[in-house]
Amino acid sequence: MAIYLGAAxxxxxxxxxxxxSETQIFTSSGTWTVPDKVKDEIASEGHAEIGLLMVGGGxxxxxxxxxxxxxxxxxxxxYQLTTNDYDDAAAATPxxxxxxxxxxxxxxxxxxxxxxxxxxxxxxTQSNSFSDTNSGSGVAITLASTTQTVANNQYMLQxxxxxxxxxxxxxTSFTNSVGTYTAGPTGLTISTSGGTVLSNTGTYGxxxxxxxxxxxxxxxxxxxxxxxxxxxxxVTATWNGTGWTWSRSGGDANFNAATASFGFAVDYVPTGxxxxxxxxxxxxxxxxxxxxxxPYSRDGYAGGYSKNTQHGTPLYVSESPGSPGExxxxxxxx
Amino acid sequence: xxxxLIKEGVVVNxxxxxxxxxxxxxxxxxxxxxxxxxxxxIGDNYAE
Numbered sequence: 001m002a003i004y005l006g007a008a009x010x011x012x013x014x015x016x017x018x019x020x021s022e023t024q025i026f027t028s029s030g031t032w033t034v035p036d037k038v039k040d041e042i043a044s045e046g047h048a049e050i051g052l053l054m055v056g057g058g059x060x061x062x063x064x065x066x067x068x069x070x071x072x073x074x075x076x077x078x079y080q081l082t083t084n085d086y087d088d089a090a091a092a093t094p095x096x097x098x099x100x101x102x103x104x105x106x107x108x109x110x111x112x113x114x115x116x117x118x119x120x121x122x123x124x125t126q127s128n129s130f131s132d133t134n135s136g137s138g139v140a141i142t143l144a145s146t147t148q149t150v151a152n153n154q155y156m157l158q159x160x161x162x163x164x165x166x167x168x169x170x171x172t173s174f175t176n177s178v179g180t181y182t183a184g185p186t187g188l189t190i191s192t193s194g195g196t197v198l199s200n201t202g203t204y205g206x207x208x209x210x211x212x213x214x215x216x217x218x219x220x221x222x223x224x225x226x227x228x229x230x231x232x233x234x235v236t237a238t239w240n241g242t243g244w245t246w247s248r249s250g251g252d253a254n255f256n257a258a259t260a261s262f263g264f265a266v267d268y269v270p271t272g273x274x275x276x277x278x279x280x281x282x283x284x285x286x287x288x289x290x291x292x293x294x295p296y297s298r299d300g301y302a303g304g305y306s307k308n309t310q311h312g313t314p315l316y317v318s319e320s321p322g323s324p325g326e327x328x329x330x331x332x333x334x
Numbered sequence: 335x336x337x338x339l340i341k342e343g344v345v346v347n348x349x350x351x352x353x354x355x356x357x358x359x360x361x362x363x364x365x366x367x368x369x370x371x372x373x374x375x376i377g378d379n380y381a382e
Contacts, residue, residue: 028350029360060372102336105348327350
């Protein structure tokens with residue numbers, strides 16, 4: 001029987017040649033030893049085209065009709081495999097790590113970055129505070145002069161040989177104790193250069209800015225801004241090469257703040273980390289609306305993967321990979 | 335077996351693996367804990 005990836009026939013079916021006649025299935029995480037024919041094609045042409053069918057883990061929840069009960073993402077596509085995808089590009093027998101997400105986890109094949117890039121995921125947390133001694137003459141702020149360095153931060157913030165990989169900025173410890181603080185869309189701004197904002201929920205309520213994993217931001221400074229009537233008080237954290245320094249501007253007598261504390265955390269995923277070159281997201285992923293498959297589909301996709309039977313009637317639990325409560329799946333065609 | 339992969343105190347993914355030891359072999363540099371009870375989500379803190 002012919003094997004299709006979307007509308008494209010993967011196997012040659014005995015006619016035409018050039019198809020992807022072999023396949024390997026992963027139902028749990030493991031290592032794919034790159035077959036000789038793929039390795040040889042990469043060596044001679046620079047890349048080899050493989051087919052990927054990847055299914056992210058379904059939502060952890062299996063509560064009937066719960067809005068968060070979603071199926072995992074289904075990704076079907078051709079992929080040009082190169083030595084950059086090898087776990088060790090110099091290995092005589094190259095291998096590629098295959099991630100099969102459990103419920104609530106993403107599935108993918110792991111991207112391998114530059115050997116000099118950091119190999120771990122770090123969180124950076126910075127915090128500061130100020131006190132306002134307002135007596136009608138404007139806000140006075142005392143900023144701690146602390147700087148903080150983190151491992152591999154040069155790589156993270158360097159817009160040079162190594163691609164920085166800031167994927168999310170979370171605002172933490174952003175208290176509402178500025179007495180007359182007016183929340184609103186201008187209450188908080190984060191300034192960066194580079195990167196494509198995947199979602200920007202940087203209002204006071206959510207305090208979360210996210211970028212595409214493959215297109216991270218080059219983060220150099222973060223600005224917190226409070227608004228009171230028409231006046232703004234701005235506090236900026238700037239990277240100076242070894243740590244963050246803080247400064248403030250603006251503010252006037254309208255600010256009648258007591259004491260506020262604020263801070264931020266930066267999530268970054270270095271290129272050598274667990275970020276996958278090709279990924280099928282979990283049903284719990286907040287960007288589920290970007291899935292090409294409907295995570296609420298009761299029929300599932302590509303033969304029933306990510307079947308969601310938690311909505312409507314009859315209700316029953318599907319054991320298909322990617323369904324709510326179920327793990328993911330990876331199939332490689334080569 | 336469902337595994338929570340942890341890096342620097344944060345759950346970075348939930349994966350299927352045959353065993354905790356296998357997961358730590360596949361994902362060197364990460365701490366793997368059994369999580370069949372689904373106690374952890376991505377982004378949760380975990381005290382290593």
